[in-house]
Amino acid sequence: MKKKITVQICTGTNCYVFGGANLLDLEKNLPSEVKEKVEVKGATCLGFCKDKKYGKAPFVLVEDELVSEADVHKVIKKVMQYVDKVVD
Amino acid sequence: MVDNNAIRIKRELITKISQLAFEGRLVEEIDKVPIEKFPKGGISTRCCVYKSRAITKYRIMALLGFRVEDEEDELKALSEYAKEGLDRQNVSPHVLTVIDEACSACVRVNYFVTNACKGCLARPCVINCPKGAIEIRDGQAHINPDKCVNCGLCMKVCPYHAIIYVPVPCEDICPVGAISKDETGKEHIDYEKCIYCGKCMVVCPFSAIVECSQLIDVIKHLKSDRKVIALFAPALVGQFQSPMEKIAGAIIELGFDDVYEVALGAEVTAHNEAIEFKEKILEGENRFMTSSCCPAYVEMVKKHIPELKSFVSTTRSPMHYTAQMLRENFPNAILVFISPCVAKRNEALNDEYVDYVVSFEELGCMFIAKGIDVDSAEEYVPKQRAYKSGRGFPVIGGVSEALKYYLSDDDKQKLSPMTIDGINKKSINLLKSMVNRPLPNVNFVEAMACEGGCVGGPTVISLPKIASSKIKRWIESNNK
Numbered sequence: 001m002k003k004k005i006t007v008q009i010c011t012g013t014n015c016y017v018f019g020g021a022n023l024l025d026l027e028k029n030l031p032s033e034v035k036e037k038v039e040v041k042g043a044t045c046l047g048f049c050k051d052k053k054y055g056k057a058p059f060v061l062v063e064d065e066l067v068s069e070a071d072v073h074k075v076i077k078k079v080m081q082y083v084d085k086v087v088d
Numbered sequence: 089m090v091d092n093n094a095i096r097i098k099r100e101l102i103t104k105i106s107q108l109a110f111e112g113r114l115v116e117e118i119d120k121v122p123i124e125k126f127p128k129g130g131i132s133t134r135c136c137v138y139k140s141r142a143i144t145k146y147r148i149m150a151l152l153g154f155r156v157e158d159e160e161d162e163l164k165a166l167s168e169y170a171k172e173g174l175d176r177q178n179v180s181p182h183v184l185t186v187i188d189e190a191c192s193a194c195v196r197v198n199y200f201v202t203n204a205c206k207g208c209l210a211r212p213c214v215i216n217c218p219k220g221a222i223e224i225r226d227g228q229a230h231i232n233p234d235k236c237v238n239c240g241l242c243m244k245v246c247p248y249h250a251i252i253y254v255p256v257p258c259e260d261i262c263p264v265g266a267i268s269k270d271e272t273g274k275e276h277i278d279y280e281k282c283i284y285c286g287k288c289m290v291v292c293p294f295s296a297i298v299e300c301s302q303l304i305d306v307i308k309h310l311k312s313d314r315k316v317i318a319l320f321a322p323a324l325v326g327q328f329q330s331p332m333e334k335i336a337g338a339i340i341e342l343g344f345d346d347v348y349e350v351a352l353g354a355e356v357t358a359h360n361e362a363i364e365f366k367e368k369i370l371e372g373e374n375r376f377m378t379s380s381c382c383p384a385y386v387e388m389v390k391k392h393i394p395e396l397k398s399f400v401s402t403t404r405s406p407m408h409y410t411a412q413m414l415r416e417n418f419p420n421a422i423l424v425f426i427s428p429c430v431a432k433r434n435e436a437l438n439d440e441y442v443d444y445v446v447s448f449e450e451l452g453c454m455f456i457a458k459g460i461d462v463d464s465a466e467e468y469v470p471k472q473r474a475y476k477s478g479r480g481f482p483v484i485g486g487v488s489e490a491l492k493y494y495l496s497d498d499d500k501q502k503l504s505p506m507t508i509d510g511i512n513k514k515s516i517n518l519l520k521s522m523v524n525r526p527l528p529n530v531n532f533v534e535a536m537a538c539e540g541g542c543v544g545g546p547t548v549i550s551l552p553k554i555a556s557s558k559i560k561r562w563i564e565s566n567n568k
Contacts (some may be wrong), residue, residue, distance in 0.1 A: 011329045013462045014336075016098060017452035021550045042329060047459045 004039040005082045007075065008061040013044025019036050021059035030071050068088065093133070094180040095297035095479045098147070099453050100125075102303065105151050106450075106457035109307040114174065118166040122475075136295045139189070142158075146187045150298045153180035153305065156187050173304050179444060180217075183284055183433045187273045190296035194256045196273055197236045199243055204250035213251065214240035257461050258288035258297060264392055264511050283387040285537045286430030286546030299430060299547075302444045308455070309422045309444075310343035317418065318344045319442075320426040322351045322474075323482035323542040325562050326555025327448050330463045331560060337465035338455055347470050353410030354478030354490065356382055360403040361487075362494030365532060367378060371504055374399065375526040376533060379487045381405050384431035384537035388511055395523045399544060406481060407432060411441035426451055428482070428545030431537065438535070447547035479563050484509050484544035487534045505532040510539035 004009075009023045027040045048054040048066065055068030062078040096134075102285075104121055108114045122144035126137040127318040134140045135188040146156045148166050152173045201213075207227040214222045214229065221235035223240060229251070231242070243251040258267050258275055267288050275296070309316050312500035319341045325332045336347040363378065368374045375420035380386055380401040391394050392498060411423050424444045425436055436442040446454070455462060488505035506527070508515045538544035543555040550558070 011451065011463070012457045013328070013460065016328060016462075017449070017549055018096060021554070024554050025551060037215060044463050 008043040010046045010059045011042045013051040015058035018057040073085045102453035106454045151301045155185040197233045212245035227464040257291045261287045261291045284431040284434045285384040315345045315421040317346045321426045326558045327549045333467035337468040338462045349474040350410045351474030351478030354406035354481045356409040358490035383435040385535040415441045428542045449547045484541040506530045508535040511537040
């Protein structure tokens with residue numbers, strides 16, 4: 001079975017107001033060849049906004065790697081790093 | 089929507105000011121904020137941290153409810169403004185302000201000769217310029233800004249496509265020509281023309297046009313013993329992923345004493361509009377009628393197409409009716425409208441019942457300032473539940489749909505609506521032409537200044553598409 005890359009977009013209020021809202025159509029922006037290898041999920045507050053050391057909202061988890069001040073391009077870039085590792 | 093850095097900076101400041109106001113440290117701490125944001129040796133978004141600090145000061149001034157244009161004493165500290173703001177009884181009578189220090193980065197002349205210019209022998213730009221504004225220096229064409237009248241002929245005739253059009257975003261997007269430069273190159277808003285659509289504010293890449301906020305006035309009342317009621321525009325439901333009851337609960341956590349849906353007033357608007365439609369169109373002489381709930385549209389008609397005014401419904405807005413109902417029940421309460429748009433600020437200033445306006449993004453930032461996560465909020469069910477018809481107003485087409493609920497089956501068949509999906513130069517021309525040449529098969533015009541309806545408003549958080557589908561789901565889940 002193919003293992004998909006999990007992308008969790010924090011939809012806690014802090015993340016959402018600071019741009020998480022714009023990440024909700026991330027799936028549409030993924031390159032078509034990787035779309036099926038990625039699973040995009042909205043997550044309730046992941047808690048990273050509580051500690052300044054993680055940087056600024058919005059936060060996205062690509063597998064277990066944190067992307068802060070996330071935007072569509074940053075997230076796709078991170079996803080692409082994982083794409084090659086996915087075992088078909 | 090945060091799709092650029094300017095909006096991020098704005099929301100960071102709204103959050104900071106809200107936090108200080110909630111914690112009662114506004115006067116003590118406010119003067120530190122520009123320096124904390126741009127410390128020595130830190131990253132500046134301008135030429136240097138000092139300029140960034142100066143502009144931040146003006147941004148805060150506007151957030152405290154003051155117009156930057158009204159600054160008389162440059163030495164007056166933010167703490168003094170904060171004190172004045174907290175002491176004032178009446179709300180700031182202004183809606184927008186231009187931060188002149190932040191502006192001025194835009195071109196005076198819209199046509200620009202790029203390096204692709206070869207200084208050719210033919211020189212059609214020089215020959216065709218009706219004002220003699222172009223000369224060749226150092227092998228390239230140069231446009232003299234003092235002579236250029238922005239006609240664009242040079243761009244059209246250049247065989248190398250070396251001359252480009254550089255827009256001034258605010259002037260370009262303003263549908264009514266209300267914003268222009270003064271002799272120093274700074275933009276000024278002509279309030280005889282402005283319709284408060286807020287498009288200039290959204291589009292300015294330097295975020296030089298901002299609202300005069302009522303944030304600290306509202307927070308002051310939230311902390312007081314006075315009863316404060318939030319009336320939320322139905323578009324709010326599309327601004328967060330959580331159900332309406334959670335959003336209402338989060339509003340209660342902010343310190344509001346109660347929450348009401350403006351969709352309640354929208355039902356009154358739709359009901360009145362249906363009666364008027366029957367009288368004036370189905371039984372009367374008028375060829376068509378337009379909606380009146382979008383305040384930027386109403387302002388546009390008043391200031392720019394007065395001859396269309398008799399076609400606009402005389403019905404008041406959903407905000408007005410909701411506030412009227414609440415005022416009758418709670419004569420001493422403070423009524424705060426939660427708004428997707430700038431034009432509602434202007435409407436509220438002239439409304440006898442609404443006391444304050446808080447924008448969607450301000451509400452979102454207030455949640456963050458108080459550490460409230462909407463999804464974790466305790467659900468609150470507003471006491472009075474609105475119907476489908478009123479809740480559909482914020483998505484384009486929703487007003488026409490609502491009208492159908494209040495028309496008889498026969499009359500419903502006779503309604504043939506069209507939508508003005510966003511006010512721009514083109515739709516204004518269409519509306520102008522309709523005064524003398526009404527469109528066949530159109531007897532109702534639903535006019536919205538923002539594309540997509542209120543979900544596309546200038547202070548929204550969610551992508552309009554996502555907000556629309558959330559609202560539609562909300563309406564569908566509502567049985568009534």
